[in-house]
Amino acid sequence: MDFSRSKGDSSVPPIRLGFVTEQYCVRNFREEMGKRRREEEFMKLDKDLQGSLKDGIVGLEQIPVTD
Incomplete structure (x- = not known):
């Protein structure tokens, strides 16, 4: 991404851009x-x-089988 501003482009001041980038990083960090x-x-x-499950299998093996 190219964050350099062209002449006459004042829609995104650099401070705001830094804030947005920081918020994005914080959100990604929290999600991660x-x-x-x-x-x-x-x-x-x-x-x-x-x-x-292991305890249960061991428990089943100890139950005597009677017919």
């Missing part, structure tokens, strides 16, 4: 951190679930 947080929570839940 939110994604990472959700992924970490999912991984933790996945580990908990895997542990529960």
